[in-house]
Amino acid sequence: xxxxxxxxxxxxxxxxxxxxxxxxxxxxxxxxxxxxxxxxxxxxxxxxxxxxxxxxxxxxxxxxxxxxxxxxxxxxxxxxxxxxxxxxxxxxxxxxxxxxxxxxxxxxxxxxxxxxxxxxxxxxxxxxxxxxxxxxxxxxxxxxxxxxxxxxxxxxxxxxxxxxxxxxxxxxxxxxxxxxxxxxxxxxxxxxxxxxxxxxxxxxxxxxxxxxxxxxxxxxxxxxxxxxxxxxxxxxxxxxxxxxxxxxxxxxxxxxxxxxxxxxxxxxxxxxxxxxxxxxxxxxxxxxxxxxxxxxxxxxxxxxxxxxxxxxxxxxxxxxxxxxxxxxxxxxxxxxxxxxxxxxxxxxxxxxxxxxxxxxxxxxxxxxxxxxxxxxxxxxxxxxxxxxxxxxxxxxxxxxxxxxxxxxxxxxxxxxxxxxxxxxxxxxxxxxxxxxx
Ligand code: GUN
Ligand code: ZN
Numbered sequence: 001x002x003x004x005x006x007x008x009x010x011x012x013x014x015x016x017x018x019x020x021x022x023x024x025x026x027x028x029x030x031x032x033x034x035x036x037x038x039x040x041x042x043x044x045x046x047x048x049x050x051x052x053x054x055x056x057x058x059x060x061x062x063x064x065x066x067x068x069x070x071x072x073x074x075x076x077x078x079x080x081x082x083x084x085x086x087x088x089x090x091x092x093x094x095x096x097x098x099x100x101x102x103x104x105x106x107x108x109x110x111x112x113x114x115x116x117x118x119x120x121x122x123x124x125x126x127x128x129x130x131x132x133x134x135x136x137x138x139x140x141x142x143x144x145x146x147x148x149x150x151x152x153x154x155x156x157x158x159x160x161x162x163x164x165x166x167x168x169x170x171x172x173x174x175x176x177x178x179x180x181x182x183x184x185x186x187x188x189x190x191x192x193x194x195x196x197x198x199x200x201x202x203x204x205x206x207x208x209x210x211x212x213x214x215x216x217x218x219x220x221x222x223x224x225x226x227x228x229x230x231x232x233x234x235x236x237x238x239x240x241x242x243x244x245x246x247x248x249x250x251x252x253x254x255x256x257x258x259x260x261x262x263x264x265x266x267x268x269x270x271x272x273x274x275x276x277x278x279x280x281x282x283x284x285x286x287x288x289x290x291x292x293x294x295x296x297x298x299x300x301x302x303x304x305x306x307x308x309x310x311x312x313x314x315x316x317x318x319x320x321x322x323x324x325x326x327x328x329x330x331x332x333x334x335x336x337x338x339x340x341x342x343x344x345x346x347x348x349x350x351x352x353x354x355x356x357x358x359x360x361x362x363x364x365x366x367x368x369x370x371x372x373x374x375x376x377x378x379x380x381x382x383x384x385x386x387x388x389x390x391x392x393x394x395x396x397x398x399x400x401x402x403x404x405x406x407x408x409x410x411x412x413x414x415x416x417x418x419x420x421x422x423x424x425x426x427x428x429x430x431x432x433x434x435x436x437x
Contacts, residue, residue: 009043009044010041010042010043010048010060010061010064010065011041011042011043011064011065011067011386011432012039012040012041012042012056012060012064012065012066012067013039013040013042013066013067013069013074013388013390013429014037014038014039014040014053014066014067014068014069014070015037015038015068015069015070015071015072015073015074015390016034016035016036016037016038016071016072016073016074016409017033017034017035017038017039017040017050017073017074017075017380018032018033018034018073018074018075018360018409018413019032019033019050019075019076019364019365019379019380020032020033020357020360020361020364020365020378020379021033021365021379021381022365023358023361023365023366024355024357024358024361025316025355025358025361026316029357031357031361032357032361033050033379033380034409035050035051035052035053036409037052037053037054037070038050038051038052038053038074039051039052039053039056039057040074040380040386040388041056041060042386042429042432043432044432045385045386045431045432045433046383046384046385046386046431046432047380047381047382047383047384047385047386048382049382050380050381050382069390069426069427071392071394072390072391072392072393072426073390073391073392073393073412073416074388074389074390074391075360075364075388075389075391076364076365076377076378076379076380076384076387076388076389077134077135077136077137077364077377077387077388077389077428077429077430078133078134078135078136078137078336078363078364078367078389079135079136079137079138079323079324079336079363079364079366079367079368079371079373079377079378080130080135080137080138080139080324080325080326080334080336080367081138081139081273081275081294081296081323081324081325081367081370081371082139082141082235082273082275082296082298082323082325082326082327083138083139083140083141083325083326083327083328083331084106084140084141084142084327084328084329085122085123085126085140085141085142085148085152085165086109086110086112086113086119086122086141086142086143086148087105087106087109087110087328087329087330088122088125088126088129088328088329089109089122089329090105090106090109090329091328091329091331091332092329092332093105093329096305097241097243097305097306097307098240098241098243098244098305098307098330099243099244099247101305101330105329106329106330107174107175107178109329110143110144110148110168110178111143111175111177111178113142113143113145113147113148113151114143114145114147114148114177115147116147116150116151119142119143119145119147119148119150119151119152120151120154120155122148122151123142123148123151123152123154123155124155126152126155127152127155127156127159127161129334130161130334131159131161131428131430131435132334132422132425132428132437133333133334133335133336133421133422133425134335134336134337134389134391134422134425134428135326135334135336136161136162136377136387136388136389136428136430137161137162137163137164137367137368137371137373137377137387138161138162138163138164138165139164139165139205139233139235139273139296139325139371140152140163140164140165141165141166141168141207141209141235142165142166142167142168142207143167143168143178144167144168144169144170144178144179144180144185145167146167146188146191146192148167149165149166149167149192149196150192150195152165153165153192153195153196153199153202156201156202157199157200157201157202159430159435160200160201160430160431160433161201161430162201162202162373162376162377162385162387163201163202163203164202164203164204164205164233164235164371165202165204165205165207166189166192166204166205166206166207166233166235167185167188167189167192167207168207168209169185169189169206169207169208169209169214169218169222170185170208170209170213170214171185171213171214171215171218172213172214172215173212173213174209174213181218182215182217182218182221185218185221186218186221186222186225189204189206189207189222189225190225192204193225193229193232197229197231197232198231201385203231203232203233204229204232204233205232205233205234205235205273206222206225206226206232206233206234206235206267207234207235207236208222208234208236208267209236209237210236210237210238210240210244210248211236211248211251211252211258211261211262212244212247212248212251216252216265219261219262219265219267220265220266222234222265222267223262223265223266223267224266226266226267226269226272227266227269231271232271233271233272233273233371234267234269234271234272234273235272235273235274235275236262236267236272236273236274236275237274237275237276238258238259238262238274238275238276238277238280239258239259239276239277239278239279239280239284240275240276240278240279240302240305240307240308241278241279241305241306241307241308242279242308245258245279248261256283257280257281257283257284258279258280258284259274259280259284259287259288260284260287262274263287263291268287268288268291268293269291269292269293270291270292270293270372271292271294271371271372272291272293272294273293273294273295273296273323273370273371274288274293274294274295274296275295275296275298275325275327276296276298276301276302276307276310276327277295277296277297277310277315278302278307278308278309278310278311279308282314282318285314285315285317285318285320286318288318288320289318289319289320292321293320293321294320294321294322294323294370294371295310295315295320295321295322295323295370296322296323296324296325296327296370297310297312297315297322297323297324297325297343297362298310298324298325298326298327298330298331298339299324299339299342299343299345299346300326300327300331300332300333300338300339300342301325301326301327301330301331301332302346303342303345303346304330304331304332305330309346309349309350310346311350311352312343312347312352312354313347313350313352321366321369321370322362322366322370323362323366323367323369323370323371324336324339324340324343324362324363324366324367325339326339333421334422335420335421335422336363337416337417337420337421337424338420338421339363340354340359340360340362340363340417341417341418343359343362344359344417344418355410356410356411356413356414356416356417357410357413359413359417360413360417364378364379365378365379366378385431386429386431386432387429387430387431388429389425389427389428389429390425390426390427390428390429391416391420391424391425391426392423392424392426393412393415393416393420393424395420395423395424395426396419396423396424398419399415399416399419399420399424402415402419403415
């Protein structure tokens, strides 16, 4: 292979490489690309090539920057399609279901982010947690305060992360101290879009928290804004708990379903991300697929709050775009490995399964597709942004004992998704640069 100019900038990472060019479910084994002794070549923050070391080594120039990761797995950075930057500190708060959990834990935590200094410290810690768990891209709810969105975008920008985020819109059914109005919320969102959307690796998501906490006028304006600006995202919660569905239907009489509320207000389309999607019917799935909307599967949160079991098989039947969401702080881990652990068990309960390959696809390229970012991230095709992680499959004594008996990649990936967490992430690279530990 001939290496083009500027060889001094070339980074060559050697180890066991795994990435996906498609969903292994439905596209067979070739969708999973595996080089047991592979080389990932990175130049100027982008993937130059990826293949067997024996093929690529002979063409390398002398002054290449080499990183030896033998014995470790090299994968694309994880993608978290749904989480909350201001809920880090309430992770693992005991004993409630959604509405009481919001009142008891989420509202007081989010209120603290009105203070820009507090928001900045929290956003920095949140981004560092994502990175130490191997997550390089996330779609994030901040709080109702524009300062918390500014803080998150600043923190992501400083770390060069891909980040999609928005200020929460919420003008009813929440405490006075967390309420905006439809005019103020709209104006604040527009100002944040002006400031951050499309800047470097950042994008803005219009963020009506969920239908019950917005008035019809706020919902209407959110839908209008979403349709106005090219490339803009929209994120919200949908059909998480049965009581929440009943509440939404009561607040919006005449709607066919909870999803229909969002559709009526122009919020259903390509780049709209709906977290949870537990209590849907096939008409909802059909509408979502037809509009190109995406779902975030949040297994740790759905189990923690007792919400229900996400039906991945049915989402697949409709060809829906699905990513994984940690949903911290109702979710119980930043780790996409732990999120896969619980996704597997949720599907077992539903008589379905999650093969390790399908799981790691969801955490990487599946998430990128759900965010319409697969032309930029999610795998190691030439030209992709070089966000990648190095996983040690022997990071703990227990993993070491299990891996000693694992003979196939499938077994090793499964051990990682069952037993792994941030201890397995030995390095996270963003745009080809290693994040300092
Ligand atoms: N629905 C509305 N807001 C929230 C939230 O903060 N967390 C979860 N899990 N569900 C929600
Ligand atoms: Zn959420």
